[in-house]
Structure formats: structure tokens, C-alpha cells
Amino acid sequence: MLDMIDLTLYDPFEKMQFTDTNCFLCGTIITKEHRAPVFAEWLQHKYNLQHKELLMLDKSVTTFSQLTIPCCDRCHTHHLMPLEHEVAQAAEKGMEGLRALPPQRLFQWIGKMYYGTLVTELIKETDPLVMPQYAVSEDPKMLGKFRSFFQVLQSLRVPMQFADFLPCSLFLLEVSPTEDTLPFEYQDELTTMAFSIKLGSVAIVCTLLDNGIIKKALGRLYQVTEGQQLHPIQLAEFKARIFYAAYIFSVVPEYFIRPVKPEDDHLVLDTLIDDVTNEIFNPWEMTAYAHMLEEMLKPWDIREQQILQNPHQPLSFLLDEHNKYKPMEHFVKPA
Numbered sequence: 421m422l423d424m425i426d427l428t429l430y431d432p433f434e435k436m437q438f439t440d441t442n443c444f445l446c447g448t449i450i451t452k453e454h455r456a457p458v459f460a461e462w463l464q465h466k467y468n469l470q471h472k473e474l475l476m477l478d479k480s481v482t483t484f485s486q487l488t489i490p491c492c493d494r495c496h497t498h499h500l501m502p503l504e505h506e507v508a509q510a511a512e513k514g515m516e517g518l519r520a521l522p523p524q525r526l527f528q529w530i531g532k533m534y535y536g537t538l539v540t541e542l543i544k545e546t547d548p549l550v551m552p553q554y555a556v557s558e559d560p561k562m563l564g565k566f567r568s569f570f571q572v573l574q575s576l577r578v579p580m581q582f583a584d585f586l587p588c589s590l591f592l593l594e595v596s597p598t599e600d601t602l603p604f605e606y607q608d609e610l611t612t613m614a615f616s617i618k619l620g621s622v623a624i625v626c627t628l629l630d631n632g633i634i635k636k637a638l639g640r641l642y643q644v645t646e647g648q649q650l651h652p653i654q655l656a657e658f659k660a661r662i663f664y665a666a667y668i669f670s671v672v673p674e675y676f677i678r679p680v681k682p683e684d685d686h687l688v689l690d691t692l693i694d695d696v697t698n699e700i701f702n703p704w705e706m707t708a709y710a711h712m713l714e715e716m717l718k719p720w721d722i723r724e725q726q727i728l729q730n731p732h733q734p735l736s737f738l739l740d741e742h743n744k745y746k747p748m749e750h751f752v753k754p755a
């Protein structure tokens with residue numbers, strides 16, 4: 421018997437259906453025992469994350485193994501497991517393997533972790549006893565963004581082709597082992613949708629829902645890093661630049677599904693960014709960037725003052741004064 425392909429998308433935002441008894445991906449009613457880890461088990465085992473703590477948006481603490489989302493068996497077996505298997509195998513081969521993965525798969529993989537964290541927040545906010553300082557579910561602009569994002573994330577479950585775009589920017593960077601002490605690192609920012617994860621010597625930095633615009637805008641910077649083994653502080657600076665770009669990125673793409681014919685076995689999505697009435701980026705502000713960089717450089721204890729010593733050219737470990745790559749093997753604290 422042929423399995424009919426259901427091309428119907430699920431929209432949990434319509435009725436704000438964020439509960440422990442709706443599958444996060446398809447909406448099916450499930451019992452509370454049906455859950456999937458946000459960070460896959462292979463990842464937890466490989467990097468010994470089970471008991472590692474995670475700080476949530478409401479300042480509560482959880483662990484990587486406790487962070488799970490409601491997920492039906494079908495979505496778990498047919499959609500999440502194959503994806504995790506694919507990424508785990510690619511990660512085994514390091515940079516070469518991860519580069520060979522279709523970008524759409526990497527997008528889905530990162531998107532699932534990002535969305536898993538988000539869903540956890542949204543479910544919490546439905547609890548009348550929880551009074552978050554900042555409720556994501558009460559910000560209409562953010563909700564619109566999340567809704568658009570979930571539309572494209574459903575490519576995980578519903579066969580989907582993005583016409584001429586990828587709904588994100590992906591950067592893959594290699595880190596030199598010389599002074600690298602962290603086999604695993606992870607960071608995400610719920611509101612700007614910036615995400616980074618480091619697996620051994622490979623770091624993946626991603627800005628979700630920008631349709632690749634940030635990658636285009638920072639293409640030269642990315643080019644400079646290609647073929648290089650970055651010092652961890654150089655990676656931190658790269659992340660600061662990308663996360664800051666996501667922070668000033670100010671448009672939300674819209675996605676449109678082409679009309680479906682009965683014989684279709686996948687959806688085709690087109691996209692539109694309104695860059696006529698909107699500026700794509702808010703102006704770059706040096707102090708705000710310096711702030712972001714200071715945050716990323718915390719492990720090296722470098723202060724904003726040092727970063728802005730030359731107000732026209734902020735401190736950089738990545739680029740020299742001609743914007744060329746500055747090789748660096750050992751970190752020496754600047755005076």
C-alpha cells in the first residue's frame with residue numbers, strides 16, 4: 421500500500437496550541453510520555469552533556485537531557501531520527517562531512533533545536549503560575565516571526581522545496597586544536613534567531629529566517645576565514661559579528677505556498693522580503709557591537725574600553741588593519 425503524502429501544514433500559532441499533549445511538529449494529540457530530546461541523544465553521549473546545565477529565558481535551570489519536547493511516535497521515528505542519524509554520521513567526518521550535508525538538512529537540524537527551546541518557553545508561559553519577565557507569547561511581532569519560521573521548519577515533516585532561497589545563513593568554521601579547550605559549545609538567542617553550535621573542531625554559526633541575507637552581507641568576512649583554522653577567540657569574534665548582524669537585521673521574510681495540484685508530492689515555497697518600505701538592517705552602532713563582542717570575549721576577559729581604544733577600528737583578532745586575515749596561534753592579552 422502506498423503511503424499517501426499529506427501536504428497539509430500545521431499552524432500551532434493560530435490557536436496558540438503549545439501544550440504537553442500536542443506533537444510540536446504535526447499537532448497530533450499525544451500523552452505526556454511522548455517526548456523527544458531537543459539535543460539528540462547521540463550529541464549528549466558524544467559530548468557528555470546529559471547533566472550539563474542550561475539557562476532558560478525565565479532564568480530557570482535545566483539540563484541537556486531534561487530538555488525535551490512533546491513529539492508523536494510518527495514524527496519521532498520518521499522525521500527526527502533519520503535527520504539526527506544523518507547529521508551524526510556527517511559529524512563523524514568533521515568539516516568534510518558537515519560541508520557535504522545538504523544545507524536544507526543543516527537548517528532543519530539547527531531549526532529543530534532552536535524551535536525546541538522556543539516551544540519549551542511557550543509551553544511554560546501557558547502556566548498561570550509562571551510570570552515571566554518577558555513573555556515571548558505576548559509580543560505580536562515576535563510571534564509573527566516564529567510563525568513564519570515554523571512554516572519553513574515543517575520541511576522536516578512535509579516534503580518542501582524552497583524555490584530559490586535557503587531560509588537562513590549558514591557559516592561553517594574550523595577551529596585550531598592548539599588552544600581549544602571546549603569540545604562542545606552552544607549558544608542561541610531566541611529573539612534574534614542567531615544560533616551557534618560547536619562540534620569538536622567544527623563550529624556552525626547560523627542566523628535563522630534571514631533568507632541568506634546576512635551571509636551575503638558578511639560574505640567577505642566569511643571568505644577570509646575559509647581554509648583557516650581559527651583560534652577560539654577568533655571564532656568568538658566571528659560569532660559576535662554574525663550575532664550582531666542578526667540583532668540589527670530588521671525584516672521578516674514572508675513565505676508563500678504555490679497552489680497544490682492533486683498529483684504533487686511536495687510543496688514549493690516562494691519568498692518575499694519587503695525591502696521597499698523597510699530597511700534590511702538598522703544602522704550599525706559601534707558601542708552596541710562592542711558590547712556584543714565583550715560578551716563573546718568574556719572567557720578572555722577583554723573589556724569594552726580595550727575594544728574601542730580606536731573608536732573607528734574596533735579591536736579585532738580576526739582581521740588586520742587592511743581587513744586581511746590575521747593568523748593567530750597563541751592568545752596574548754592585548755595591553
Ligand SMILES: [Zn+2]
Pocket residue numbers: 443444445446447448491492493494495496
Ligand atoms: Zn507528530
